[in-house]
Amino acid sequence: MTKVRTCPACSDRVAVGDAFCEGCGRPLPEDVGAVPAGHPDSVPTAPQASMSGAAPPDGPAPDASRGGTRPDLVPGEGAPTAPQVSLNAVSDERPGLVPTEGAPTAPQVSLAAPLATRSDPPAPPAGPGLCVWCPGRVGDGYCEKCGLLQPTGRDHVEVRTHAAVGVSDRGLRHKRNEDAMAIRVIDADAPHAPGVVCAVVCDGVSSSPRSDEASRVSAETGVAVLAERVRGGADPREATGAAMTRAAEAVAGIADSAGSAPACTFVSAVVDPATGTVTVGWVGDSRAYWLSGGPSSSASALLTKDDSWSEAMVQMGTLSREEAMRSANAHALIAWMGADSGEIDAHISTVTPTGPGAVVLCSDGLWNYYPGAQDLTDAVPEAGARPRDAARAYVSLALRAGGKDNITVVVVPVPPGGSRAGHD
Template sequence: MEPLAATRCPDCGEAVFADDDFCEACGRSLHGAAPATLPPPGPPPPAAPPSTPGVRVCAECGGTAISDDGYCEQCGVLQPSGREHVEVETPEAVGVSDRGLRHSRNEDAMAVASVGGNVIAVVCDGVSSAPRPEDASQVAAETGAAMLTAQLSSGADPASATRAALARAAKAVAALADSPHDAPACTYVSAVVGDGEVTIGWTGDSRAYWISGGNGARPSTALTVDDSWAARMVALGVMTSAEAHADRRAHTVTSWLGADADEIALRAETFRPDGPGMIVVCSDGLWNYLPEAAEMAEAVHTAAARRPQGPPLEIARSLVRTALDAGGHDNVTVVLIPFPTNVPPAGEARS
């Protein structure tokens, strides 16, 4: 569908879709926006006054009336948060998180760490229908990774550490609620990779995949099962997978982290790859376009083949570009962990 030529952003004049909530070019809220009128030729407006310490200044107009949800009350532009596009690269893992093309902010979050011969990754996706979803995902990712690190450092096994981290993340997100009717929420998936095993914990519909590198490794497969309406319909035998995922209710999550959530299952599933490959941990902004393990594997292998000597970060970037090129209708986050890991066993120094 092409943008309607007569519908333009009132701030920057960029063509927008009739059902857009925000201008993709400048972030302006389009609710109640009047048709664009471009300013007459002339000198540029005067520079914004110097900022005052502790006072947020609009990046567009220099105004200081910034709402709690990040919009300038003077010109309506959503302010940058620093999370629009985030990349992380360590010797053990890489990750990329992007706002996508249709959302006004990035409500995903990720965290990566290594401890005691293990690599840790957590990816969380804020539930957009809940308040402050970006806060929920950030708190869950940071809390989950910190708890995994603490548990593994104290000698806990990966499965016990995974369950403890999921429980602590759930508690931290629940604590964000101002009331039962104002409860931030998010999904959660974690991976602990080390000692020949992969341990996954999750709630919601963020996913983990094993991507086989061949040479005796087990075939590529999804390591999680969605807590979603579509997955429930398929499990009940009411619909086929194709029918369920074509329904508008498909991505309604049935389990999440938040004060209004039911008690969550503290799952910790262990997988032994038996050969080389890669762990993919991602939000639904990526797997929506590559839902089957074979499709995800093809995308990973294709990206790797383009630059066989390139760093894993290039593969992560390629996966995000795949989602953006396919429409980018949601935030997109992916963390990749090569297997076997590049982290030394516990007690050994890196050479």
């Protein structure tokens, strides 16, 4: 029998792992929001068998008429290191994941006035060592009176370059931000790959220890290796493979033991303005999207395939996507980065979109609410035109939809020449 968890203050129902009540906003006692042992949200100690050989379920052929005359997004030369769905058909034909609470209405957002974000905590107290939430004193990052974790520099982070923008937020119901992101842009006068954008987003696995450290180490290591290899003249696919290997080693290296291993997901993009190619690599369920910038551009498309139980069930034809997403196991990972992951099954794919648009990397804190590529495109049209406002708008939309997880979004406009990434 499943225990129903309710907030002791207002009796509103709360989900496993919540730190705060969505109804009244009060902090939840540890025994209410804690993830019990054996819960489906906990990560298995070893990855399941590779699902790369699973055949997709039979279904009707894609309706080409839905794509009109728009160019399709076709993978570049060289097969991905793991099979993925064909991008020859527009992404509209791929069923979108639907949140168990029903799909949002996905309102459009005007970039002229970005949405308000989560209200910030009270101003820091005048005295050192005092809680920002109450008059209590702080020890080891927590208030000794109210028990709340004190805000850190990662609660809300924005990274802005002239060619890409990222925003990361703790969300409304978690005590800390376990997501991380990193962006590097190769100098315009570099002998190799001038102007190439390298970006990484990682999502810490909450049921593992020090997951925030895992995501930070993975993102920083991954983007450093990506930029170093690409700047040195390496092919983006080779650079992506090396970056993922080094990132996985770095995460495994911070584990105290195989039984106490920090873990995270990983998704990266190498966007080359000279060739127009986009090379993505991933492990886990953080995602990369191509978002169309207009009718002459390639149709919006999801560029990655989740390493999750639900995706595996869909690919094997065992469950429909809707049935899989209704399961308590929907978000259980079958691959991740960590000392307990075994040999990682790194996925790498290259596509060459046509026309203007944007590459978006994000954690599931966003795509849980806007799973389809067209959902994201409709919610914030022409994201590549004003990437800073677009990244902020996506985070705000996720917060308005519930903010049940950490939210991280990186927007890379294509082409970069008209991106106005530094626009205020």
